[in-house]
Structure formats: structure tokens, C-alpha cells
Amino acid sequence: MSDRTRFQLDQSRLPKAWYNINADMPVPPTPVLHPGTMQPVTPDFLGVLFPMNIVMQEVCQDRWVEIPEPVREIYRMWRPTPMHRAVRLEKALGTPAHIYYKNETVSPVGSHKPNTAVAQAFYNKEAGTKALTTETGAGQWGSALAMACNFFGLSLEIFMVKISYHQKPYRRIIMENFDAHVFPSPTDRTHFGKRVLEEDPESPGSLGIAISEAVEVAVTSGGTKKYSLGSVLGHVMMHQTVIGLEALEQMEMAGEYPDVVIACAGGGSNFAGFAFPFVHKNLTEGKKTKIVAVEPASCPTLTKGKYTFDFGDTAATAPSVKMYTLGHTFIPPGIHAGGLRYHGMAPSVSALVNHGDVVARSARQLETFEAAVLFSKTEGIIPAPESAHAIRAAIDEAIQCRESGQKKVIAFNLSGHGHFDMTAYESYHHGLLEDYEYPDHAVEEAMTHLPKVPAGS
Ligand SMILES: *Cc1c(COP(=O)(O)O)cnc(C)c1O
Secondary structure, eight states: OOSOOEEOOOGGGSOSEEEOGGGGOSSOOOOOBOTTTOSBOOHHHHHHHSOHHHHHHHHOOOSEEEOOHHHHHHHTTTOSOOEEEOHHHHHHHTOSSEEEEEEGGGSTTSBSTHHHHHHHHHHHHHTTOOEEEEEESSSHHHHHHHHHHHHHTOEEEEEEEHHHHHHOHHHHHHHHHTTOEEEEESOSSSHHHHHHHHHOTTOOOOHHHHHHHHHHHHHTTTTSEEEOOSSSSHHHHHHTTHHHHHHHHHHHHHTOOOSEEEEEOSSSHHHHHHHHHHHHHHHHHOOOOEEEEEEETTSOHHHHSEEEEEESSTTSOSOEEEEEESOTTOOOOOOSOGGGOOSOOOHHHHHHHHHTSSEEEEEOHHHHHHHHHHHHHHHOOOBOHHHHHHHHHHHHHHHHHHHHTOOOEEEEEEOBBOTTOHHHHHHHHTTOOOOOOOOHHHHHHHHTTOOOOOTTO
């Protein structure tokens, strides 16, 4: 232990390999099912959506996967990211606990998302892809992939959820600055988008609809366009593990090891990236760190959803995977943590929660913003509303330590800054935000639309 509060690794300590949890999963893998036949998909089917080098990563069982040098070269623009001890937050809480956070806000677009965007752009370039399609909610993923495609000379079409396209123009302008083509989804550029617009011309869009559009464009492009997903899939989780691998070394520099590791979870990628290297220590070295995934009470995938096979998108055209889900027909309430509004969750994260290796928690909107404001006042960084869910859980753990007198070491991931979310903060300060708990009957209703899966899957 020292009195240092900022732990910065030298550039030479940037990880050389990603950690692949497939090698250590305590439960057998579950298949990915074809949306039409509900039979396990072949690599050829996935190869329509993704380049083969990425498809192979999805099924790879090697524990360590070398990070290609061109990817490390770009990572070095902002990585290794700093780890901080939040001493001013500890003081404000009067807790004996030590609180650490990994700072992913320092990337060029302000979140953890470039860690996989850069890798995916690289592998697509290697495989000869000329153009990518993707979706984005509030624009965090879109801006990360737009930057990465620009670095590697790939063209990019982005389907942006319509309500965000109009309400949050700044991230769209960032994407356009990187030469991406951004369309408000639902659009009339796809069959599915047209169908949604016929039923509801005023549809505000959703992440599930935008995914369906981006997938349709790639699948019907005759092989000229591939699709890219910013979360949920195994290769995305793996690319993000640079976060936790650096954090392990930084905790060593601090002379401590975390008792509790916390991250927010939307599709699961920043959670997996930060937590899986610590899960690895739990699974293989007998460490007993409590691993916590935090989600909004308004989109309670892990805490109220069902662990079952479901489609990845609203149109039911994307493959079906076994995961915690609120049902692919889930219509997200208008909360401000846009990045946490997906109906499903990464299969790997879901399996670990189901097996008891990861604990899931939910946080309500008001207590989350209260935590965000306290964090910004003590540590000076305005967190993304998504990241504030992790802060809320870290603060709750620290308050428990104050009450019990325990000196726990708590580490959480600060997945992004909230500089483009200031209207949400304004609403909070004006008392205009509300708590909303997703009702049980809505979960039950959505479960009636789950795909019918052959027994034994
Ligand atoms: C997208 C996003 C998330 C949620 O996505 P995950 O895949 O669950 O990490 C969380 N925080 C920030 C800042 C994001 O941009």
C-alpha cells in the first residue's frame, strides 16, 4: 500500500494477448442456432455476416490470443488506460473501504468501445472486406466503429435509433466526421425497416430494429458488406479483456487485490472486459473475488429475465443464442442509460451468472444519477449514465463496509464519460427523471414469443 492514487502502466506493458474465457468456462458451451431451422449454425452461415477470421475467434478455445501488432499500435494511442484510487469519494462516504476504478473514458471517443472496434476493423481489412454495416443507439458504438473504419480505410453504414438520431445530434456528427454514413432507423432502405414504418410511421426505433436493418443490408449485399456488432458475442468480450489484464497489473502496483469487482452490463462487453481476467483468477487460482454485474431496474435482463434461447434482434433474423433475455419483442422504456437497453446479454456472461460465478444486481435511475453526481463532485469526471450503475454498486458496497467496519478493496470499471449526456443530467437536476421498474407481467408476456427450440439444445 502506498499513498499513490493513480496507477499508470508504461506503454511497454500493453497486453500482448487477449484472454479467452472459452478455455476456462465452468460449463459446456451452448450452440448458436439458425433463426430459420433452429439447428446449430455452420461457420458458413456466420461467414455471411462476419469475416472467417472473426468467426474462428468465436469458437476458438485457446486461452490466450495474440493481439495483432497493427491493433496494438492503435491501442497505444490511449492505452494502457489509468487506474485510480478514488480517495476523495472514499472520504465523502466515510468508508474504510478502498475504491479503485479503471478509467476507460480516456479513449478518443470516450468509452471502452474502441477496444473491439479497432480489432474488428483490422480483421475485416485483413479478410478483404470493403464495407461494414452496424447499428448504434445513442452513438457510442457507432462513433467507435466509425473511428476504427476510418483508420483502416473501410466504408461504414450505421443504422442509428431514430429517437437518438434526432435528440442527440453530436455523436452522429462525430460519426460523419469519420466519413460514416448514418441513417435514422427504422429507414426505408430495408424490407424490415419499411415493414416497421408501415405499421407505425412515427416509430422511434429501437436497438433490436436497428440490428435487424444492419444485418439485412449485410446479408443481401452479395458478400460485399459485412456486419459488425459492438457487444454480446464472444470475440467482442475477448477484445475487451485488455481492460482487466491491465487492471490486474495496476492492482499489483497498488499492492492490493480486489475483494469486489464491479461493472455495468448492457450486452456485457465492458463487464466481461474488466471482470473476466479476475474471474480467471477465481476459476484457476482459488481467488474468491465477488464479481458483480449491474443493470438498470428498467431493463432487468439478468435479474428478471429468463435464461433461454432467444433471437439477437427484433425481426428474428439474427441467430438465436442461450442467454438471459427479456424477449426479443422487448420495447425499452425511455431511460437515459441508452447503452444498457438491449433485451439480451452475452451468452458467456449469462452462463456465468446462471452458474453462480457472477452476481447480478439492478439499480434504479434516480439512485444511479445520485451516485453519478457524487462521483463527479469528488473525482471530477462526469460519468456516462451507463457507467454510473457500476458507481452506484461500488458506493453501496463501500457504505456496507462503513457499517460493518470492513476494509474491503472494491474495483469498478468506469466504461465511459457522459459529456454527450448532459441533457440527462439537466433533467435529473430539475427533478424530471423518474424511477421505472420493468413489470413482471411484461416479462411474462414477452416470453410467449420465444423461439421454439428442439429438445436437448
Ligand atoms: C455501450 C456502453 C455500455 C454498455 O455496453 P456493454 O457491452 O454492456 O459494455 C456501457 N458503458 C458505456 C460507456 C457504453 O458506451
